[in-house]
Amino acid sequence: MVLALTGACADGDRQGTPSASTRPDDGVRSLDARPAERAGPPAAERPVSVRLPSGTVVPVRAAGTRGRGLLDVPDDVTEAGWWRTGARLGDPFGSTLIAGHVDAVDQGLGSFAELLAVREGQRLRVRSRGLEQTFAIRSRELVLRSRLRDATRIYSVRGPRRLTLVTCAPPYLADRGGYQNLAVVTAVPVGPPHARSRA
Template sequence: MRTRPVRGTVATAMLLATTWGCAVTGSSGSSDEPVPAPSSPAAAAHTTSTGSVSPARRARSVLEAEPPEKATLPSGRRVRISAVGTTSEGLLAVPDDVDVAGWWRGGSRLGDPFGSILVAAHVDSRAQGLGPFAELLTADRGARVRLASAGLEQTFEIRSRRLVAQGSLTDDAWIFAATGTARLTLVTCAPPYDASRGGYQNLAVVTAAPLGPPEES
C-alpha cells in the first residue's frame, strides 16, 4: 500500500497527484464553508469584572481532535492504528504488519469537523496470511466501524465500497482530501492480483459517515 507524499493543507490536498500501489509482502463531497473570523473583539475575548480583557478560550463543550489509535471493524475485530507519514520515495508508509493499520497524519483526525480520516492497511502477507482489512472486500452498506483515539470514540456507518484502479489518484482526491464532509475512509488492496504487473490491480475504498459527534471515552 503506497501513496505519494501528501500534506495537511487544503491547497496541497486539492492539487496533489497521488499514486498508490500494493503487493503481497513477505515481511513483517463538497467543501464546507470556512469558519469566519470573529467580527469584533467581543467575539474573541471577554471582559472581566475589573474591565480587563482576557483571551478567548475553547469552550468546554468543544472536543479537541485527536489521531485515531484503534478501529473496531464490522466483524468486531479490533485493529491497532499507528500514525504514518511518507517514505523517502514519497510513498505512504503503511505498516508491514497486516494486523496494524496506518493513519495518514496529513489528513483529518478523529473529531475534526470536515475532511477524510484516511486509514489504510495491507490486505494480506505471504508470511502472515490475510489481515483484518480483508473483510473490507465484502463490507456491506450500513455496517458500522468504531474509531477510537486516546480520549475520543466515534461510530461511523459504511455508505459505499468502491474499487479504484491502482495508479494516479488525481481524480480521486476525495480519498485523502482534508476538505469536504467529515468521513472515515478505509483503504486496502483488492483483486485481481497479477505479479507480472506489480501485484494487486485495485484498491477497495470504503467510505463511512459519522452517526453522531465524537464522545469522550
Template sequence: MRTRRVRGLAVTGVLLVTTTWGCAAAGSSGSSDGPAPAPSEASTSIATPTARGTVPPARRTGAVRPEPPAAATLPSGRTVRISPVGTTPAGFLAVPEDIDVAGWWRGGSRLGDPFGSILVAAHVDSSTQGLGPFAELLTVDRGTRIRITSAGLQQVFQVKSRTLVPQGSLADDSWIFDVAGPVRLTLVTCAPPYDASRGGYQNLAVVTAVPLGAPEAS
C-alpha cells in the same frame, strides 16, 4: 478548499505526491465482490496521497480537541490497532508491515475534526502473515458500523460505500484524502485482481463511512 496531487496507495507503502497509485505484488486474483483473496507471495501495497513538500494539517475547530485515531473496530468485531504514518523518501505512505496494524495518514483529518477525510490504510495480506483484518473490507456491506477510538475519544461511523479505484491517476479521487468537505472515515486496502506480471493487485478497495453521531469521551 485545498487539493493535493497524489501518486498512489500501496499496502506496503502509499505514495502521496504525484499522480499514480499502485498496489505492490501481494495476494491472489479475484473480485472485490467475492471472497477475500488468498495470502500472497509478497506483502501487499497501497499508495495514498502526499503533497509537494510539507503537507499542511487540517484547520482544527470546534469544542472537541481532535486526536489521532488509535484503533478501529471493524464490522466483524475485530479490533485493529492504528499507528500514525508519514511518507517514505520516495513519497509512499509508510503503512505498517504488520498486517494487524493499520496506518493513519497524519496529513489528514483526526478523530474529532469537523471536516475532512480520516484516512486509514492497511495491507490486505502477506505471504508470511496470511490475510489481514482489512481483507473484510473487500466484502463489507453498506450500513454496517465501524468504531474508531483514540486516547480519549470514540466515534461510530456507518459504511456508506465500497468503491474500487484502479491503479493510475488520483486526479478524480481527491475525496479519498482531502481535508476539506464533510467529515468521513476512509479505509483503504488492496483489492483483486492480482497480476504479478503487472505489479500485483490492480485495484484499491476504498470504504467510506460517515459519523452516526458526535465523538464522545472514551
C-alpha cells in the same frame, strides 16, 4: 501496500472553563462575575484503533510518507496506518484515511481483508486516546491504484467529515507490481465524537 498521497490538516480548537474565587474580606466563596463560557468541541486527536463490522479491533499507527509521496503502511497485516496529515478524530471536516494490507505472503490474510465484503449501513468505531466515534458505511468501491492521486476525496481534508478505509484488491498480477485495485470504503459519522469509554 503503499499509497501516493499529499495534503495538510487543521489545528484543533481549545476550550475554557469558568473559575472560582474567594473574597478575603468575608470568606464567602463566589463565582467570578464573568459571563459563562460555552464548552467547545473536544480537541482533535489521532486515531489509535478502528473496530471493524465483525468486531475485530485493528490497532492504528501514524503513517508518514516517504520518497515520491508514498504512504508507509505498517508491515504487520493485523495493524493499519493513519495518514497523519489527514483529518483526526474530532476534526469537523475532511477525510480520516486509514490503510492496511489485505494479505502478505508470510502472514496470510490481513485484518483489512474484511473490507472486501462489507455492506452499506454496517458500523465502524474509531478510537483515539480520549475520544471515540461511530461511523456508518456509505459505500465500497474499487479504484485503480494508478489513479489514486486523482481520487482526492479519499485523502482530502476538505469537504464533509468522513472515514476512509483502504486496502488492496484483486486482480493480483505479479508482472505488473501486484494488486491492481484498491478497495475504498467510505463511512460517515453517526453522531459527534464523545469521551472514550474505558470498558
